[in-house]
Amino acid sequence: QVQLVESGGGLVQAGGSLRLSCAASGLTFSTYAMGWFRQAPGKEREFVASISRNSGSTFSSNSVKGRFTISRDNTKNTVYLQMDSLKPEDTAVYYCAADRGTAEAIYFRGTVDYWGKGTLVTVSS
Helix, strand or coil: CCEEEEECCEEEECCCCEEEEEEEECCCHHHCEEEEEEECCCCCCEEEEEECCCCCCEEECCCCCCCEEEEEECCCCEEEEEECCCCHHHCEEEEEEEECCCHHHHHHHCCCCEECCCEEEEEEC
16 A cells, blocks of 8 residues: 655744655655645645656746755655745645656646645745
């Protein structure tokens, strides 16, 4: 059974930083592209960032480019999202995702094979 478990969310002031982690199990992690999505209250889920199997390619949305960095450690079956210069509009539930396709496909298509249950990030002004 595939499990994606996010951690690292919480309350932070605007301008601060958080690092989210997503631990994967039940799949061969190195064969999956990974991604992060988020859903703010009253809004649809949106793409945040994705990373290829070997970390050779990354994609990120315009709203987080230059502030958020996605990375992965295939020896730990974990993907990370380093979030810096946080803004109140970054407040959302952040979801980890795994897909057998490519990081580019996650970016353009927005559909994935597996989802985590999410972790809440709240940025206060």
